[in-house]
Amino acid sequence: MKTTIDDIAKMAGVSKSTVSRALNGTGYISKDKKKKILELVKLHNYVPDSKAVNLSKKKTMTIGLVLPSVTGPFYGEVIQGVEEVLSENKYFTLFMTFESNSPEKNRERYLSLMSSGRIDGIIIFDPQVDSQTVEKVTKFEIPVVYLGEDVHGSDVILVDNFSGAYSMTEHLIKIHKHERIAFITGPAKSFDSVERLRGYKFALENNDIEFDPSLVCRGDFTKESGKNAVENCLKNGATAIFAANDEMALGVIEELERKRIKVGKEIAVVGFDDTFWSRYIQPPLTTVHQPMHSIGKMAAKTILDRINSKDLVKSPMRIVLSTRLIVRNSCGCETDSTN
C-alpha cells in the first residue's frame, strides 16, 4: 500500500491539514513540526497522489497537444518545443495524434478529451478545422491555442507564409531572372497554401510580372501530386517551379529526373518547409525554413499565459513567427551548402 497523507499525519502525531501545510508552504506552521514532517516524508518517500491533488485543486497541470501524424521530423520539433517549456513550468504534455485519414473521428477524440476535465488547456494543430468544430472547442471553457491555422477570435501561432513565399519568388525573379514561375498549391482550404500563393502573387505583381493562372497547378501536399503537376507546368512554359511544400518539390524533382531534365540548370525547383531531408536530396533543395521548435515553445508559453491570467480578459493573441529563405542549389545557385 502506498503511503498517504494520513499515514504521515499519524506518524508525526499531527492532523493531515498540518502535513498539507508543511508540504505546500501555505498557512502557518511551527518550525519543528515542519521539520519533523519533512523528515518523515523523505524517509517514506511520500509523494502526494496527483489524482487526489487534481480533484481537490480542480486542475491537472496537464496540457493536451494535438498534432497531425508525427512521421517526419517536422512535428518532432514542435513536440520538443512544447515539452521543453511545459516541463520547465511543472506541466505535463498529453499527446494525441491526428491521423489525417479520418479527421472527423479525430476531432471527436480531442473534443472528448477537452470535455473530460483531464487537461487544463490544449494546443491544436488541425489543418483545416471547420468553424463548427471551432465553435464546439470554444464552448469548453479551457484555454486553446491553434497552430498553423488562422482561427479568428482565438490564440493562434502562425508562421509567416506570406513573406516566405514572397522572398522565395523574388529570389527566383531577381537573382535568377525567371519570369514564368509555376506554383503548385496545397489543398484548396489549407491556410498555409493560400498564404503562400498570396505571397507568390504579390511578388510577381511587385516585380511587374503578370500573373498567369495557367501556371498555378493544384496539388495536395503529397509527393505524388507534385509529380503529377510537372507535365502541366512544362506545357505552359515554366522555367521555374515553386511547390508549396518540400514533399511536392521532391515529387517534382524525381519526375524531372525521370525526364532527364537537369534541376537547377535547366529548370529551377524550390519548396517550402525546410524539411530535414531537404538538404540531402540531389540537388539540395532551396526552400523556406519554418521555425517548428519556436512554434512549439511559443504555443506552450501562450497557453500557460492564458491559464495564469484566466480572469483578466485579454484579447486573443495572433503570433506570427518569421520564416527564413534557405538557398541551396535546386534554384540554380551554386552555394557551398553549409546550411
Added chain:
Amino acid sequence: MKTTIDDIAKMAGVSKSTVSRALNGTGYISKDKKKKILELVKLHNYVPDSKAVNLSKKKTMTIGLVLPSVTGPFYGEVIQGVEEVLSENKYFTLFMTFESNSPEKNRERYLSLMSSGRIDGIIIFDPQVDSQTVEKVTKFEIPVVYLGEDVHGSDVILVDNFSGAYSMTEHLIKIHKHERIAFITGPAKSFDSVERLRGYKFALENNDIEFDPSLVCRGDFTKESGKNAVENCLKNGATAIFAANDEMALGVIEELERKRIKVGKEIAVVGFDDTFWSRYIQPPLTTVHQPMHSIGKMAAKTILDRINSKDLVKSPMRIVLSTRLIVRNSCGCETDSTN
C-alpha cells in the same frame, strides 16, 4: 459551472448511484430510468470529470512515454505507434522528453512522474540506464516497459541489432568481396552498439576473415565522430566502412567527399537505422531498417497486457523485433532505389 453527476441525478429525480450505473452499465437499473438519464446526459453534454473518476477508480488510463530528444523522424514513429495502440484502448499518452545533455536531471523527472500516481504504466527509452535507476524504477509498483535496452528482469522491446549487423557485414563480404571492413562503434556502453559490433564480428568469423581490432574505431553516434573516424579507417586499409548508425555514416560520407574519394565506387559505406533521410543522401545509403513503428505498437501492447493481468505473475517478456537490410547504393550496389 460544469454539470456534475449530482446535477443530473437531481434533474432525473434519482440518486447519483443510479446515474453512475446508467453511465457505466454496472449493476441493475430499470430501462426507463436509464433512458431518461441518458437523455439528460446528452442534453446537457454531461461528461464525468476524469479527475474524480481517476481518484475513485485509482487509475488514470494514462501511460507515460519517455523518449530521448525527438528530433529526427526516428522517434516520431515510435510515438505514433504507441499512441495508435493506446488510443484504441481508451488510454492516453503522457509524453516526456529526455534531453540527453542532463540524463541525471531527466531521470529524476521520470522517477518523480512514476511516483506521482499520474500514470498507470510507463514506457522508457533511456539509452544507458544504470542499474541503480532500474532498481528505483522497479520499486514503484507500476508496469514498466523498456525500449532498446536489455534490462534484465523487466519487459523489454528490442530490435535484432545482432542479426542486422550480421546481414550487413555478410552483404559486404559476399556480394562486394570486401575483406577489410572497418566498424565505427557508438558509445561504449550502448546496448545497440555492442550488439551491432557483435554481429559484425560474428559475420567475419563465419566467413573466415580474421577480426582486426585496428579496424574498429570508437564513435559516439554523432556525425562528427563519424567524420573523425575516417582517417583512421583509411590508414588501416579499410575498403568498406560500417558505421553503427546512419548519423555517423553521413559524417563518413561527407568526409570522404571532401577527400574526393567516391563513395560506392572506391569505398563502401553503410549505416544502421534507416533514418528517413538515408535514402535521399548521395549516394543513397545502404543501411539496416529498424521497425520503429512496430516498436511503439509492441511497447503499448505489452504495457496494456501487463496492466490487465497485474495479479497474474507473468515472467518478464523480452520481445525482439527483426531488422531488415536495405540495399541502396553506398555499398556499391546499383539498385533502382524503389525503397
Added chain:
DNA sequence: ATTTTGTGTGGAATCGGTTCCATAAAGAAG
C-alpha cells in the same frame, strides 16, 4: 402461504488530498 432468488434503488463510505473555519495559546497594544 412462505421462503428464496432476482431486480431496482438510495444512502453512506471511500478515494487522498486541500482549504475553510473554529479555537486556543502566545505576544503586542491599550
Added chain:
DNA sequence: CTTCTTTATGGAACCGATTCCACACAAAAT
C-alpha cells in the same frame, strides 16, 4: 489587566465521481 493580533493546529467540509451495503419489492421456487 484586559483586549486585540498573530501564530499554530485540528476538525470538518469539499472536490466529483464509484461502490458497497441495506432495504424494498416482485417473481419464482418450495
